[in-house]
Amino acid sequence: MAQFDTLDIIVLVILLIGTVAYFTKGTYWGVPKDPYANSYAFANGHKAGKTRNILEAMEESDKNTVVFYGSQTGTAEDYASRLAKEGSSRFGLKTMIADLEDYDYENLDTFPADKLAFFVLATYGEGEPTDNAVDFYEFVRGEDTTFSNGGTADDKPLENLKFVAFGLGNNTYEHYNSMVRNVDIALTKLGADRVGDAGEGDDGAGTMEEDFLAWKEPMWAALTEKMGLEEREAVYEPIFSITERDDLDADAEEVYLGEPNKNHLEGKQKGPYNSHNPYIAPIAESRELFTIKDRNCLHMEIDIKGSNLSYESGDHIAIWPTNAGREVDRFVDVLGLVDKRHTVVSVRGLDPTARVPFPTPTTYDAAVRYHLEIGGPVSRQFLASLAAFAPNDSAKTEMVKLGSDKDYFSEKVSQQYLNIAQVLERVESTNRWTQIPFSIIIEQIKKIQPRYYSISSSSLVQKDKISITAVVDEIRVPGSENVVKGVTTNYLLALKQRQHGDPSPDPHGLTYAINGPRNKYDGIHVPVHVRHSNFKLPSDPSKPIIMVGPGSGVAPFRGFVQERAAQSKAGEKVGQTVLFYGCRKSAEDFVYKDEWEFLAAQSVKKTLGSSFTLFTAFSRETPGKKIYVQQRLEENAALVNELLQKQKANFYVCGDAANMAREVNAKLAKIISEHRGISLEKGEDIVRGMRSSNQYQEDVWS
Numbered sequence: 001m002a003q004f005d006t007l008d009i010i011v012l013v014i015l016l017i018g019t020v021a022y023f024t025k026g027t028y029w030g031v032p033k034d035p036y037a038n039s040y041a042f043a044n045g046h047k048a049g050k051t052r053n054i055l056e057a058m059e060e061s062d063k064n065t066v067v068f069y070g071s072q073t074g075t076a077e078d079y080a081s082r083l084a085k086e087g088s089s090r091f092g093l094k095t096m097i098a099d100l101e102d103y104d105y106e107n108l109d110t111f112p113a114d115k116l117a118f119f120v121l122a123t124y125g126e127g128e129p130t131d132n133a134v135d136f137y138e139f140v141r142g143e144d145t146t147f148s149n150g151g152t153a154d155d156k157p158l159e160n161l162k163f164v165a166f167g168l169g170n171n172t173y174e175h176y177n178s179m180v181r182n183v184d185i186a187l188t189k190l191g192a193d194r195v196g197d198a199g200e201g202d203d204g205a206g207t208m209e210e211d212f213l214a215w216k217e218p219m220w221a222a223l224t225e226k227m228g229l230e231e232r233e234a235v236y237e238p239i240f241s242i243t244e245r246d247d248l249d250a251d252a253e254e255v256y257l258g259e260p261n262k263n264h265l266e267g268k269q270k271g272p273y274n275s276h277n278p279y280i281a282p283i284a285e286s287r288e289l290f291t292i293k294d295r296n297c298l299h300m301e302i303d304i305k306g307s308n309l310s311y312e313s314g315d316h317i318a319i320w321p322t323n324a325g326r327e328v329d330r331f332v333d334v335l336g337l338v339d340k341r342h343t344v345v346s347v348r349g350l351d352p353t354a355r356v357p358f359p360t361p362t363t364y365d366a367a368v369r370y371h372l373e374i375g376g377p378v379s380r381q382f383l384a385s386l387a388a389f390a391p392n393d394s395a396k397t398e399m400v401k402l403g404s405d406k407d408y409f410s411e412k413v414s415q416q417y418l419n420i421a422q423v424l425e426r427v428e429s430t431n432r433w434t435q436i437p438f439s440i441i442i443e444q445i446k447k448i449q450p451r452y453y454s455i456s457s458s459s460l461v462q463k464d465k466i467s468i469t470a471v472v473d474e475i476r477v478p479g480s481e482n483v484v485k486g487v488t489t490n491y492l493l494a495l496k497q498r499q500h501g502d503p504s505p506d507p508h509g510l511t512y513a514i515n516g517p518r519n520k521y522d523g524i525h526v527p528v529h530v531r532h533s534n535f536k537l538p539s540d541p542s543k544p545i546i547m548v549g550p551g552s553g554v555a556p557f558r559g560f561v562q563e564r565a566a567q568s569k570a571g572e573k574v575g576q577t578v579l580f581y582g583c584r585k586s587a588e589d590f591v592y593k594d595e596w597e598f599l600a601a602q603s604v605k606k607t608l609g610s611s612f613t614l615f616t617a618f619s620r621e622t623p624g625k626k627i628y629v630q631q632r633l634e635e636n637a638a639l640v641n642e643l644l645q646k647q648k649a650n651f652y653v654c655g656d657a658a659n660m661a662r663e664v665n666a667k668l669a670k671i672i673s674e675h676r677g678i679s680l681e682k683g684e685d686i687v688r689g690m691r692s693s694n695q696y697q698e699d700v701w702s
Contacts, residue, residue, distance in 0.1 A: 054103040055110060058096065061352045065095040067118040070133030070179065074373070076122040076168050078446040079212060082381065083118055083166075085443065086216075089234040091224070096353035101132040105139050109147035109157035116195075116227070117161060121183055122168040125534075126691070126698060127175025131275075137179070140186040156191030162226070163192050164219060166199035168208065172657040173700075174665075174691065176202075196222035204658060206414075209379050210406060236388065238439035239354045245344040245361055255344050256362040258370035258517030260320075260527070265359070267520070271308050275450065278320045278527035279307045280520065284465060286496040289591040296472035297552065297591060298492055299456075302528060305464035309528075313458045313559040314535040314699070317466050318450035320527035321488040325511035328369045331421040335441075336432030341365040347442065357447040364438070369513060372441070373448045375419045375487050380409050382444045383423065389440075391431035398427045417477055417484045420445065451488040452531060454654060454699055456555035458563035466530070469555040469591065474508075485510060492526070499524045535652070535699040541567045544575040544649035546640060548664050550582035550617070550629050551589075553655025556699060557581075558592055560652075561599060561612065576643060582617035582629040590616075629660065630667045640668070641675040650695055657700035668696075 051057055058066060065087055069080035077097070084095035093116070111117065124130045129137035139145055144152075151157030165187075167180025177200045184198045199215030201208040223229060248255055259265040261277060273279040285301040302317065311317070332341045345367075347360045358371035368374060384403025390396035402409050402423070413423055424433050457467035472493050473486025485508055494512040497505035505514060515522045537545065537560055545564075547557040557579055568574040581596070583589045599612050615636060617627040633640060643649035651668070653661050665687060673683030690696035 052102065052104045053107060054098065054105075055107060055112075057098070057103070057353070058115065061096060063094045063096045063353065064114065065093045065116040065118070067095060067097045067120060068100050068136075069097060070100050070119075070121040070130045070136070072122055072124045072130040074446045074449045075208075076120045076130070079166065079168070080118070080120040081443065083120065083216070085239070086220075086234070089237055090231055091220070091229045092232060093229070096351070097355075098353075099132055100136045101134075105136055106146070107148040108161060109149050109151055111158070111161045113160040113162070115162075116164065116223075118164045118166075119180070119183060119187075120166050120168070121179045123170075123173070123175065123177055123179040126173060127178035129179055133179070137183065140183060140190065153190055158187060159191035159193075161187070161192040162195055163187060164195050164223065166201070166212065166215060166219075168201045168203065170204035170657065171202050172204040172662060174688075176200075176204075195219070195226050209377070213380060213406075236385065236437075236440065238437060239350055239443050240356060240439045241348050241350055242438045243346045243348070244340075245346055248344040248361060250342045250344055250363050252344070254361065256359040256517075257366045258322075258362075258513075259359070259520070261359060264520070269307075273307060273309055273529045275318065275529060275531075278318075278450075278529050279304065279309060280516070280525045281307070281528045283495060283499060283524045283526055286492075286499050288496075289469070290589045292588045295589065296489075296493055297589065298468075298470050298472065298489070298496055299591075300468050300470070300492065300496070301457075301462075302466040302468065302526065303464065304466055304528075304530075309530050310463070311455055311459050311466060311530050312532070313455070313460075313537055313563045314556050315455050315533045316452040316531045317455050317468055318452050318529045318531055319468075319488050319492065320450050320529075321448060321491050322513055322516075323369050323372075323374055323448065323487065324485065324490065325369075325513065326509060327375055327419065327421065328365065330425070331368050331374050332364060334421045334424045334433055335436060335438075336434035337364050345438070357442065366517065367442075370517070371448060372445045374421065374445060375484075376446065378413055378418060378420050378423055379444075380404075380406070382420070383409070383413075385440065385444065386424075386433075386436060389433065389435040389437070391428055391433055391435065395428040395431075402427075415477075416480055416482055417475055418482065422482070448487075450529070454535075454553075454556040455530075456558040458559045458566060460566040461562045466528075467558070469552050469558070471552045472507075483508075495524055495526060533699070534694070535654075535697050537563060538650050542573040542575045544577070544643045544647050545652065546578045546580075546643060546649050547652045547654075548580045548629050548633065548660075549652075549654040550580075550660060551655060552591070553653075553660075553700075554579070554581050554591060556654055557652070558595070565599065565602070565612075575647070576649070577612045578615070578639070578643070579613070580615045580617070580629045580632050582619065582627075582632075584618065584620040586616070586618055586621060590618075628663075630663045633664065633667050634671065637671040637675060641671055644672070644690075644695075645676065648695065650697065651690065652697050652699075654699040655701075657698075661698060661700045 054066060067080045067084045069076045071077040080097045084097045087093035087095045122130050146152055147157045165180050165184050167177040169177030180198055184194060188194060196219035201211040256265055263270050269280060282303040283300055284303040287299050289297040289299050332338055341364050344361050344363055347356045349356055358367060380403050383399050387396050387399035387403060390399055402412060453468045453470055455466050456469040470489050470492055472489040475484040490507050490510055491512050493507040494505040494514060498514050535556060541564060547560060549557045561577060564574045564577050596614050600614055615632045617629045617632045619626045619628055653664050655661060669680060669683040669687045672686050673680045687696060
């Protein structure tokens with residue numbers, strides 16, 4: 001029999017511990033799923049890692065209803081929170097909300113018949129689950145899925161599960177609301193019983209909020225009948241307690257002034273950097289790409305050296321924004337918090353499942369400036385809930401009307417693109433809204449989310465720097481003085497202005513806290529992380545590619561072309577590289593013009609594979625003659641079809657989903673049908689097949 005020495009035993013013990021930790025996901029040690037989770041997560045009742053068994057979590061917290069969410073930008077999480085709150089206040093349900101990635105699902109077959117599950121599910125990209133819903137989605141749709149009692153799909157293992165479903169989608173994408181549709185089918189196939197219709201909200205049509213409100217009332221009626229619920233008068237019951245701290249000053253070392261977690265509070269930068277933990281990155285370079293004064297397009301180089309962040313062409317960089325000072329001032333003023341803005345407050349969940357969305361103790365100013373989406377659209381439901389806290393009867397009457405009259409709300413709020421502080425100002429401009437509990441603000445205004453931008457560089461060319469290309473956003477409201485400014489792009493503009501010598505950057509009168517909390521971003525820094533994408537070049541560089549990217553949609557294609565130029569320079573065979581680019585005027589907003597012209601010249605010299613070809617479309621170059629990329633596509637239909645049919649080229653689209661991307665899709669189907677002598681329907685089928693096989697890829701937004 002073999003003898004084990006001390007080293008053997010140590011190795012075996014380590015392997016055993018690692019194996020147990022892997023299969024239990026750390027539950028035996030109470031370790032958070034994210035090892036860099038902040039200490040405040042535990043202080044607020046979110047026992048991360050304590051159990052991945054949802055039924056145990058519900059039992060421990062005495063809940064009979066769980067509202068799961070699959071969310072990419074925070075909107076689905078917001079709706080889940082609202083449903084949980086309404087279920088509790090109107091119907092006495094004992095609710096909790098749950099992030100889908102925090103739990104396992106093998107034991108859903110033991111879900112009691114007297115409990116409820118809600119699923120609020122956003123569809124991300126081209127019909128994909130959100131990042132936090134991937135494992136759940138694959139589990140419930142898996143062909144060989146097995147539950148805790150050994151049951152498979154044929155056994156209808158979820159026959160006791162009663163569920164409610166609402167989806168968040170965008171009709172400008174081909175796979176509209178596919179997440180909720182597919183989950184609904186999968187759960188039903190497994191024997192679960194859906195209560196009411198599966199709701200679908202449409203962000204593409206701008207009706208998400210009204211779709212949600214129209215769906216939920218019939219849903220509550222169906223649920224009341226099914227479960228024997230009794231509706232009661234809804235009275236506001238806070239989820240969070242807000243305690244003003246007389247014992248702490250704002251400059252105390254334990255007070256969070258905008259830092260996202262404890263490491264940042266203590267002045268440490270520790271990876272891995274992700275959606276919970278940004279890297280405070282230096283901006284190495286910034287410049288304007290447009291030559292006109294009334295529009296801005298920024299090129300920035302983000303330095304990631306030493307961070308262990310990595311990227312590939314086609315990935316996204318997430319920018320963590322800061323709210324504009326003007327809007328922060330407006331917000332604290334309308335709530336009557338000006339004199340208390342730097343008062344330290346502790347926020348605590350009154351329910352063991354309530355998760356405070358930011359670290360505490362903090363200040364009112366820091367919470368509003370760094371953590372709450374105060375510039376976002378307002379819901380009718382939120383305004384209705386604030387009516388009880390109006391400063392006078394006339395304001396209360398107006399808030400009730402705004403909350404109950406869909407058309408009136410649309411005219412006065414939605415069409416004016418007003419944020420919550422602007423609404424309150426217009427309803428009552430003389431008196432401050434001091435009766436509004438700060439707890440309801442935290443509950444109803446979602447956490448500010450990172451914004452994702454296509455990376456416009458190649459890691460083969462600059463692995464330690466990430467380029468971004470961003471048009472500075474604004475919406476001018478017709479017939480109104482209100483101009484809505486993009487939160488993140490104007491923040492970036494302010495950073496650019498500071499880098500170029502403006503001591504007090506003030507883009508459009510917005511002002512920003514450029515130096516960050518406690519001046520930790522001094523020296524022109526920005527919080528970032530990287531999100532990897534499926535929008536990728538073919539693994540074989542000899543394969544041709546066709547790219548369609550008007551405006552800032554050209555960003556990832558700059559990275560693609562850089563990469564193929566580098567591959568060619570390294571001696572690899574690079575296939576034909578074709579770019580369709582459009583803008584308004586060649587002398588005003590033709591981004592990277594010099595680079596494209598240089599690459600085209602290099603192509604002639606055969607230093608970029610077989611060729612680089614640029615087709616341009618200028619929509620306002622010639623009066624009365626608007627040219628768009630889809631027209632250039634049609635003009636070069638023979639080349640496009642040949643590259644697709646004979647050389648199996650990859651086809652890429654980046655930019656506006658609602659108009660350009662949809663029209664390019666239709667134009668390509670027409671090109672294929674005409675040049676292959678087949679019907680338009682068959683051409684459309686071929687394009688769908690290209691999408692399914694990833695020969696056709698999109699990185700689009702609405």
